[in-house]
Amino acid sequence: MSAQTTQQLTIVQAVNDALDTAMDADDRVMVYGEDVAEQGGVFRATEGLLDDYGEERVLDSPLSEIGIVGTAIGLAMQGKRPVVEIQFSGFLPPAFNQLVQNAGRIRWRNKGKHSAPMVVRVPYGGGIRALEHHSESLEAAYAHVPGIKLVVPSTPADAKGMLLSAIDDPDPVLFFEPKRVYRTFREAVPEGEHKVPLGKAKVAREGSDVTLIGWGSMLHYALQAAENLEAEGVDCEVVDLRSISPLDRETVVESVQKTGRAVVVHEAPRSGGFAGELVASINEEALMYLEAPIERVTGFDTPMPMLAHEDYYLPNPPRIERAVKSVLDF
Amino acid sequence: MSQESVRFSESSLGDPTSSFEDCLLQQGETAPPRYRFLEPDGSYDPDAVPDFSVEEHREIYYWMLLQKRYDERMVNLQRRGEMGTVATARGQEASTVGVSIGMEKRDWLLPYGREPAALIRHGVSMRDIMLYWLGVQDANRLPDANALPFAIAIGTHLPVGVGYAWGLGMDGADSVVTMMMGDGQPSTGEGQAAMNWAGVVDAPAVFFCLNNQYAISAPFHKQTATNSIAQKALAWGLDGIRVDGNDVLAVVDAMRRARERAVEGNPVLLEAVTYRLEAHTTNDDPSRYRDDAEVDWWRERDPFDRYRAFLEAEGYWSEIDEEAMRAEIDERFDDAWQAVKEFESGGVEELFEYVYEDMTPALQSQLADLEEFLEERPDAYEYIEERPKG
Numbered sequence: 001m002s003a004q005t006t007q008q009l010t011i012v013q014a015v016n017d018a019l020d021t022a023m024d025a026d027d028r029v030m031v032y033g034e035d036v037a038e039q040g041g042v043f044r045a046t047e048g049l050l051d052d053y054g055e056e057r058v059l060d061s062p063l064s065e066i067g068i069v070g071t072a073i074g075l076a077m078q079g080k081r082p083v084v085e086i087q088f089s090g091f092l093p094p095a096f097n098q099l100v101q102n103a104g105r106i107r108w109r110n111k112g113k114h115s116a117p118m119v120v121r122v123p124y125g126g127g128i129r130a131l132e133h134h135s136e137s138l139e140a141a142y143a144h145v146p147g148i149k150l151v152v153p154s155t156p157a158d159a160k161g162m163l164l165s166a167i168d169d170p171d172p173v174l175f176f177e178p179k180r181v182y183r184t185f186r187e188a189v190p191e192g193e194h195k196v197p198l199g200k201a202k203v204a205r206e207g208s209d210v211t212l213i214g215w216g217s218m219l220h221y222a223l224q225a226a227e228n229l230e231a232e233g234v235d236c237e238v239v240d241l242r243s244i245s246p247l248d249r250e251t252v253v254e255s256v257q258k259t260g261r262a263v264v265v266h267e268a269p270r271s272g273g274f275a276g277e278l279v280a281s282i283n284e285e286a287l288m289y290l291e292a293p294i295e296r297v298t299g300f301d302t303p304m305p306m307l308a309h310e311d312y313y314l315p316n317p318p319r320i321e322r323a324v325k326s327v328l329d330f
Numbered sequence: 331m332s333q334e335s336v337r338f339s340e341s342s343l344g345d346p347t348s349s350f351e352d353c354l355l356q357q358g359e360t361a362p363p364r365y366r367f368l369e370p371d372g373s374y375d376p377d378a379v380p381d382f383s384v385e386e387h388r389e390i391y392y393w394m395l396l397q398k399r400y401d402e403r404m405v406n407l408q409r410r411g412e413m414g415t416v417a418t419a420r421g422q423e424a425s426t427v428g429v430s431i432g433m434e435k436r437d438w439l440l441p442y443g444r445e446p447a448a449l450i451r452h453g454v455s456m457r458d459i460m461l462y463w464l465g466v467q468d469a470n471r472l473p474d475a476n477a478l479p480f481a482i483a484i485g486t487h488l489p490v491g492v493g494y495a496w497g498l499g500m501d502g503a504d505s506v507v508t509m510m511m512g513d514g515q516p517s518t519g520e521g522q523a524a525m526n527w528a529g530v531v532d533a534p535a536v537f538f539c540l541n542n543q544y545a546i547s548a549p550f551h552k553q554t555a556t557n558s559i560a561q562k563a564l565a566w567g568l569d570g571i572r573v574d575g576n577d578v579l580a581v582v583d584a585m586r587r588a589r590e591r592a593v594e595g596n597p598v599l600l601e602a603v604t605y606r607l608e609a610h611t612t613n614d615d616p617s618r619y620r621d622d623a624e625v626d627w628w629r630e631r632d633p634f635d636r637y638r639a640f641l642e643a644e645g646y647w648s649e650i651d652e653e654a655m656r657a658e659i660d661e662r663f664d665d666a667w668q669a670v671k672e673f674e675s676g677g678v679e680e681l682f683e684y685v686y687e688d689m690t691p692a693l694q695s696q697l698a699d700l701e702e703f704l705e706e707r708p709d710a711y712e713y714i715e716e717r718p719k720g
Contacts (some may be wrong), residue, residue, distance in 0.1 A: 056500065062530055066523040067489055071531075074493020080500075082493075094519065101486040108684045109479050110470045115687065147685050170687040199690070246690040 006188035011181060014156035014189050015045045015121070018163035019083060021192060023053050026081060029167060032059040033068055033085030033121075042087055043123055043182060069095035069120060073102045076118040076172070083167055089124035089176070090133040090304075096141075103172040104147030116172045119163070124152075125217050125267055126314050127180035129307045136304050137216075137268040140277070142174050143245040150174040150244045151198050154181065154219040157189045158242065161196025169198060176244075178216035199243045201251035207237035210261040210324055213252060213278060215241040218265045218315060225320035234324060244274055252278060253285045260291040261327040265315050270298040292330030295323040361557040364603060365584050366574035370631040372639025379640075380583045387646045390431055390578055392655050394423040394634065397447035399659045400456070401608075404463070407667075408612045414463045419444045421607030422542055424578035424633035427451075428602070429538050431578075432585025433508055436476065438498075440491045442510040443480040444540070452477055456666035457673070466675060476505075485511070485518030488537070492524045495533040499595060506534040506592040514545030516559055522566070525599060529567025532595035536588050537568070539599065540575065542606040547619035563599035575602030576633040579640070605631070678704070 009017060022029045031049055033041070037060040040047030050058040061068055065086055072082035086092045099120075107115040126135035143150045149171055153159040159177065166173040204219060205226055214222040219240045226236035239255050241248070256262045262282060264275035275296040282294060297315045305313045340346070347353060367379045382390075401420055407413035419426050422444065430448035433439065439452045446459050453475030462469035462480065470479040481487035488509055495507035515521045516539065528535045539559045543550050556562060563570025569591060573584045581602055588598035605628035609616050616625075641647040682689060682697045689697070704711050 062523075062527055064523040064527065066519055067492075067527040070486075070489020070520060070524065071493030071496060071527055074490040074495070075497045076493075077490070078494045078497030080497050097483070097486060097520065098489060101483045102490050107687070109467075110472060111468065111684050113471055113473065114478075149686075246686075246692060249691065 004190040006190050008186040009156045009189040010183045010186050011156045011159045012043055012045050012183055014160040015163060015177060016047060018160040019046060019049060022164060022167045023049065028081040030057045030080055030082045032061045034061060034063055034087045036060060036085050041085060065091055065095040066098060070098040072118045073098060073116045076116040077106060077114045081117060081167060083119040083121065085121045088134040089122045090136045092122055099148055100145050104145045108147055115170055117170050119166045119173045119175050121175045121177060123179040124176045125178050125180055126304060126310045127217060132306050139176055139244050140268055140272060140274040143274060148172045148174060149198060149246065151242060152176040152215040152244060154178060154216050154240055156187050158196050160189050161194045162198060165195045165198050176216065180217040181220055199246045199248055201242050201248040202240045203237060203255065204240040205238040207235040209235045209259060210263060210327055211237045211239060211255040211259045212263050212265060213239045213241055214265040218267055221315060221317050222265050222320055225317040228317055229321055229324060249281050253282060256282050256286045257289045260289050262294045263297060263320065263323045263327060264294065265297045265320055267299050267314050269301045270296060271301050273298055292327040295327050297323045362561055362572050364572050364574045365580045366577045367579045368577045368636040368640050370636055372636045374640060380579055384646055384649050387641060388650055390427060391650055393427040393447045393451055395655055396659050397423045397426055399656060400446050400663060403663050405612060414465055415611050415613050416463055417444050417611045418608050422540060422604045425540050425575040425581055425602040425604050428578050428581025429508060429585050431582045432589055436505045438476045438494060438507040440478050440487045440507060440509045441480050442512060443482060445510055449477060456662060457669040460666055460670045461673060485515045485520035488520050488524035492528045492533050492535055495535040496531045499534045504593060506536055506589055508536045508538055510538050512545060513539060513541040513550055513553055513559060516562055517553055525566040525568055528597040533597050534592045534595060535597040536592050537599045539601045540604060541601050542604050544606055546610045558601060560599060560601040568597050568599045570599045572601045572603060575604030576631050578633060578637050
């Protein structure tokens with residue numbers, strides 16, 4: 001098979017490319033949300049789609065997250081493939097009821113008569129100096145809901161490949177996009193069809209001393225910390241979790257069995273955060289391999305601070321490095 | 331930007347006036363008019379009533395009787411400890427049957443829980459509705475009907491129904507989605523989001539509100555400060571109509587017309603004004619929140635009395651053999667109840683199936699763990715089975 005041609009894209013461009021690819025391939029795919037059509041989305045993730053696919057399939061919606069998610073469930077049950085945008089993760093909570101009562105439940109409720117194959121795209125996380133209520137990371141709350149999937153790409157190629165897989169997926173998928181790294185770097189992204197399976201973590205950097213586990217924007221801080229520590233002779237492995245639900249325990253456990261130490265990084269509040277589930281999973285399957293208790297580097301149990309203080313809240317490479325040293329020195 | 335692209339005009343923004351009184355939109359004291367043919371005492375204007383055939387009248391009466399008889403027998407089963415919690419619709423038969431008669435089989439019916447006659451007429455088996463109240467998950471399969479399971483979480487079906495209707499409209503389907511709801515549902519965020527959305531996308535949807543005056547114990551005036559549900563339609567960009575929900579002829583006719591408008595892309599909020607004569611459910615004691623005098627006032631407006639008076643006056647009653655109908659309904663009920671007794675649930679794997687299309691590794695391991703546990707500890711299995719189910 002000949003190598004696929006690629007283009008250098010940022011994450012937000014890769015999202016746009018995936019939407020374009022999916023809409024071109026399948027008439028059932030619809031895109032809507034607040035400001036996504038005429039304006040192309042506040043992050044421009046949906047730019048150009050209105051011109052290419054028309055106002056029947058690309059729509060500016062009323063300002064209602066309940067409506068965006070709820071109608072997408074109905075459209076998906078009816079046979080469409082809605083890919084809707086929630087403008088910022090901080091605005092997703094009104095739709096929680098629809099996710100819990102309908103999206104995650106309808107297939108189970110009537111035993112497969114209906115299903116809700118839909119994608120909810122959610123730019124999430126802090127670090128872009130956004131307004132209050134724009135930067136939350138409540139992935140653990142949504143991942144706790146049975147019947148929905150929640151995935152988080154951290155690179156442009158994965159953003160495209162995972163979004164195309166999500167659109168094809170038979171189950172409802174929350175697609176959390178790490179907006180801090182939307183435009184911070186480019187990489188080669190295959191043109192046209194390109195799929196990356198959901199539910200699979202990836203070893204983003206191989207190492208032998210300690211496993212760092214992260215996702216989204218934090219993955220890049222973990223990689224940065226690993227690089228900084230290399231100069232001090234510490235060899236970090238970094239696992240890009242990519243899928244919060246379903247969880248790829250195997251990749252996580254294999255890595256920790258190899259290194260014997262782990263640090264989990266996320267920007268959500270610590271208590272009840274997804275790091276807790278990862279620590280429990282590692283304890284259940286790799287306790288005897290552990291050389292030290294697992295450390296968590298996370299946000300705090302506070303609301304997401306406004307922009308002036310967000311950098312005190314968000315994990316950063318120095319905090320990760322400190323945690324790595326702590327598990328190494330145990 | 332060219333001149334042609336300006337979407338505004340002075341008049342489109344509302345005619346300006348310096349009178350505050352003229353500008354003030356006031357709630358007023360009275361509700362909008364109610365669509366009605368049959369007076370509570372059974373009198374009517376022969377020139378105004380819609381022209382239905384004797385077959386149609388026979389069918390309407392059959393389903394009203396079925397709703398009433400089904401409710402009576404379900405409550406009896408519940409009192410004997412053989413049935414779970416039951417919600418009846420005594421007093422609302424004209425509305426629950428009228429909506430059904432006004433629909434087409436190809437339409438979608440999204441029930442709120444108090445309309446078994448409409449569901450059965452739409453293709454749901456009576457057995458499955460009984461199984462639902464017994465807490466059996468299979469009841470929600472609804473294999474032969476364009477229907478969804480009950481919206482027990484109030485209002486949650488409304489945005490979904492709008493999405494479904496929107497999709498049908500895009501496909502040019504000649505069908506509508508009828509969403510049933512009580513008078514509490516327009517108070518929910520989902521209800522308001524859904525109705526607003528339906529207006530924006532011209533969804534072929536009918537919101538059928540059974541205003542039975544109570545959401546459990548909360549009376550209508552504590553639910554909303556508007557004088558009706560129907561008038562809210564204007565705020566949400568829908569057409570609205572208030573109907574006497576105890577006049578089955580009015581409900582059927584209004585529903586048919588609402589459906590026609592919805593198919594054309596004009597979603598309608600239809601408010602059927604009725605009254606729940608009995609308890610919210612078999613767990614409820616309505617004497618805690620309403621007086622007998624109020625209930626008696628509504629008993630004088632019973633949907634059966636005026637319809638029967640009309641049928642007699644028109645000479646249709648002699649064509650309707652009520653005793654034979656009742657016997658047939660009882661037999662239908664007995665058959666369904668027998669089928670309930672013969673129904674066998676699957677094993678514990680049913681809990682884990684259909685959460686996702688493919689069972690996730692976590693679900694597989696949890697199921698294996700549960701099966702292993704039950705194998706190891708048969709006493710636990712007995713413990714679970716012996717726990718009361720009602």
